[in-house]
Amino acid sequence: MDFKDLASKLGIDEEDFMELVELFVATSLGDIEKIKKSLSEKSCPDASAASHSIKGAAANMGFEDIARLSADMEMQAKQGSLENFDSYINDLEQMVNALNNA
Amino acid sequence: MKKKQTYTVLAVDDNLLNLRLIEKSLSKEGYRIFIADNGPKAREIAFGEKPDLILLDIEMPGETGFDVIEKLKDSSETNAIPVIFLTGVIDVDSKLRGFDLGAVDYITKPFHPLEVLARVRIHLKLSIATNSLIADQASRLRQITEAQVAMLPTPEDNPQAKFGVYYRALEEAGGDFYDILNISDHITGYFVADFAGHDIKTSYMTASVKALLAQNCTPVYSPLESIRMINDVLVEILSEGKYLTACYMHLNRTTRKLTIINAGHPPVVCLPVDGEPFLIKSDGDILGMFKDPHFGSETIDVTPGDKFFIYSDGLVESAENKITWASGADSLLPVYKKISQTSYSMAPEELINLLFGKGATPEDDIVVLCVEV
Numbered sequence: 001m002d003f004k005d006l007a008s009k010l011g012i013d014e015e016d017f018m019e020l021v022e023l024f025v026a027t028s029l030g031d032i033e034k035i036k037k038s039l040s041e042k043s044c045p046d047a048s049a050a051s052h053s054i055k056g057a058a059a060n061m062g063f064e065d066i067a068r069l070s071a072d073m074e075m076q077a078k079q080g081s082l083e084n085f086d087s088y089i090n091d092l093e094q095m096v097n098a099l100n101n102a
Numbered sequence: 103m104k105k106k107q108t109y110t111v112l113a114v115d116d117n118l119l120n121l122r123l124i125e126k127s128l129s130k131e132g133y134r135i136f137i138a139d140n141g142p143k144a145r146e147i148a149f150g151e152k153p154d155l156i157l158l159d160i161e162m163p164g165e166t167g168f169d170v171i172e173k174l175k176d177s178s179e180t181n182a183i184p185v186i187f188l189t190g191v192i193d194v195d196s197k198l199r200g201f202d203l204g205a206v207d208y209i210t211k212p213f214h215p216l217e218v219l220a221r222v223r224i225h226l227k228l229s230i231a232t233n234s235l236i237a238d239q240a241s242r243l244r245q246i247t248e249a250q251v252a253m254l255p256t257p258e259d260n261p262q263a264k265f266g267v268y269y270r271a272l273e274e275a276g277g278d279f280y281d282i283l284n285i286s287d288h289i290t291g292y293f294v295a296d297f298a299g300h301d302i303k304t305s306y307m308t309a310s311v312k313a314l315l316a317q318n319c320t321p322v323y324s325p326l327e328s329i330r331m332i333n334d335v336l337v338e339i340l341s342e343g344k345y346l347t348a349c350y351m352h353l354n355r356t357t358r359k360l361t362i363i364n365a366g367h368p369p370v371v372c373l374p375v376d377g378e379p380f381l382i383k384s385d386g387d388i389l390g391m392f393k394d395p396h397f398g399s400e401t402i403d404v405t406p407g408d409k410f411f412i413y414s415d416g417l418v419e420s421a422e423n424k425i426t427w428a429s430g431a432d433s434l435l436p437v438y439k440k441i442s443q444t445s446y447s448m449a450p451e452e453l454i455n456l457l458f459g460k461g462a463t464p465e466d467d468i469v470v471l472c473v474e475v
Contacts, residue, residue, distance in 0.1 A: 011216040016126045024119050049163075056190065057119035059212030067212070 001099070006062045021099055024061055028054050028096045032089060035073070039085050047085065048077035054092070066095050109226055110134040110151060114144040114170065115159040115188060120211075124157060127215035128222065141165025145173055148180050155226055157209075157218065159188045160196065168203060175204045184225045188213060253312055255282040257447055263290045268450035268470040278414045278467040279308040283319045288356040291319045291328075292473055294367070295348035295389070296414040310339065311346070325352035325361045326399050329389070333365070333397075336390030345391040349412050355475065358405070364398035365389040368415050371438055375407030379438040408475045409446055411438065416466030417457065446474035 007017035031050040038046035051074035058067035073088050111133050113124040121137045129135050136151055138144035142165060148156060156174070160167035167187060174180040187200045187208040197208055206225050209218060257265055263282045271278065277298070283291030293315055297307060314335055318328045329350050336346075347366040354360075362370050366388035369381040384398025418434060434457070441452045450470035 010123070010127070010214070011219070012123075012126050012130065016130075020119065020122055020126065023122055027119055053117060056117050056211060060120055060123055060214075 009062060020061065024057055024063075025096055025100050027057065028066075029093075032093055032096065035085070035089055035092075039082055039089070042082065044077045044080050044082060047082060048074050051077060063095075063099070066092065069095070108132070108134050109155070110136065110153040111155045111157060111222060112136045112138065112144065112147055112151070112153040113157045114138045114141070114162075114167070115157075116140060116162040117159070120159075120188075120213075123215055124218060127219055131219060133222070141167075141170045144170050145180075148174055148183065149177070152179070153183060154229065155222055156183055156185045157188055157222070158185050158205075160200065161190060168199065171200070171203045171205060184229050186221055186225060253308060254280060260284065262287075263292070264446060264474045265292065266445070266447035266450050266472045268454050268468065270468045278416070278469040279311065280412075280469050280471055281312055281315050283315055285319055285352075286321055289321065289352070289354045290473075291315070291325070292351040292353070292412060292471055293319075293348065294412040294414060294469055294471055295346045296367070296416075296467070296469075297346045298344060307340070307344070307346075311336070319350075319352075325350060325363050326397060329363045329365065329397055330395075333389050333395055334393070337393055340390045345388045347415070348389045351410060351412060351473065353404070353473065353475065358403055358475070359401055360404045360410070360475070361399065361401045364400075365395070368413060368418060371411040371413075371435070372402075373409040373411070373438050373442055375405055375409075379435045379442070381432065381435070404475045406475050409442075409449065410473045410475075411449075411453070411470060412473070413470040414466075414468060416468035417453075417470055446472045 003017055003021065004014050007014045010017065012020075031054045034050035035047050038044075038050065051070045055067055055070040055074055058064075058070060069088065069092055073085065073092075076083070077085075109132075111128055113121055113128075113135060114137075115121050115124070116139050118139060121139065125135045125137055136147045136153060138147055141162060144156070144158070147153070158167045158170060171185050174183065174185065181204070184206040185204065187197075187205045188211055189196060189200070189208050190211040192210065200208055206228070207221055209221055254267075254269060257263070257267060260282050263284065265282065267280065269278070269280065277296055279295045279297065281291075281293045283293065285291055295311065311332070314332045315328075318331045319325075320328075323331070329348075349365070349367040349370060350363040351370065352361040352363070362382055362384065364370075364384045364386040366386060369383040371379055372382055373379045382400055382402070384400045386398035387395035389395075437453065437456050440456060441449050444452045449472040453470055453472075454468070
């Protein structure tokens with residue numbers, strides 16, 4: 001992922017952008033934990049809210065893949081289904097961690 | 103060096119990352135940013151810091167953006183702060199509701215920091231322009247007030263007229279007006295008027311009336327003739343619904359005759375040098391309304407030391423207590439007795455202090471003129 005390009009698209013410098021990426025990773029991992037918990041408790045509203053939070057942040061940062069996946073998760077949870085969430089959470093976690101290592 | 107003008111923006115969003123993104127991109131451009139991740143905290147900062155603009159997320163847990171703006175618009179301290187909504191909700195109803203509640207604009211999420219910056223700039227510019235327009239208008243009104251006060255003769259400049267005055271315009275441009283006319287060495291005219299309405303037009307009219315008084319209050323005309331002539335011109339120039347109540351007092355200090363012409367104005371109070379205060383009631387039509395009016399006219403003999411009070415209805419009327427001057431004037435006579443020993447120059451102020459208490463704010467424009475024979 002080209003952070004320099006994403007930063008310039010947002011009109012901020014790379015250093016600031018990296019700070020935001022760090023924050024994004026930390027809060028998103030926290031949200032992912034919330035989704036895991038809601039999955040074990042079978043709570044769709046909690047899963048939807050945590051997905052919503054990741055979606056909003058990812059969309060603003062320009063992380064389109066993460067935004068798309070969390071948007072789908074939010075929508076599905078809103079409709080009352082947590083089907084395949086195990087695998088979604090896995091994918092999501094990988095994407096977020098990839099940011100950390102980039 | 104000129105002090106730098108820093109604009110402050112309050113950003114409200116429950117998503118911390120969004121807040122930081124806004125903070126970084128706006129502070130880079132020189133704005134001072136406050137952030138809040140919930141409604142109550144946002145209101146606390148809005149009241150405490152009075153930011154120049156607020157970026158407000160609609161969807162927040164607990165107190166929503168709608169709740170926050172509603173409360174901000176409810177308070178005079180925060181209702182002028184422009185609010186831009188951040189909304190992920192795309193339905194029109196929610197946007198309209200935001201505008202309804204007083205938002206100036208909205209930004210859809212996901213937002214781009216440069217769009218946020220552009221909208222913040224536009225709305226700060228608008229707000230600055232509006233504020234300077236208001237300041238400009240207020241300063242013009244103040245100029246009118248100053249011009250109006252400059253039009254009012256002072257006791258210091260007219261010692262031979264032996265009068266004291268209290269004048270207070272409630273609005274920036276008041277509806278009350280008085281004038282002193284030095285008709286000859288020993289004849290003085292005193293004029294007090296109250297225009298219907300207190301707008302800027304009214305204050306322009308005072309200039310016309312002042313000019314008319316100067317032209318018509320001369321030794322050639324009797325007091326009644328003077329006022330009739332002024333009336334006839336005013337009927338021509340005043341717009342419909344505009345009129346004034348007025349009292350004209352014509353004092354000849356040689357013949358010791360005082361003539362009072364009353365045009366729908368509260369009665370003159372006479373405070374004799376020795377004796378009880380009494381009202382000189384004479385009914386008359388208002389000025390500037392009718393072509394062939396009837397004005398109250400009364401001529402009395404006076405003694406040196408007698409004091410006369412002409413005043414506008416703001417002195418005796420009270421909207422709060424539903425008192426009109428017809429009943430109010432009588433009830434004030436005992437108050438005049440209390441100031442019978444006060445000099446004519448101090449009497450008007452003393453009267454106001456007795457009636458309204460020191461430093462109190464009367465409900466209406468007020469002018470009180472005290473004349474000593």
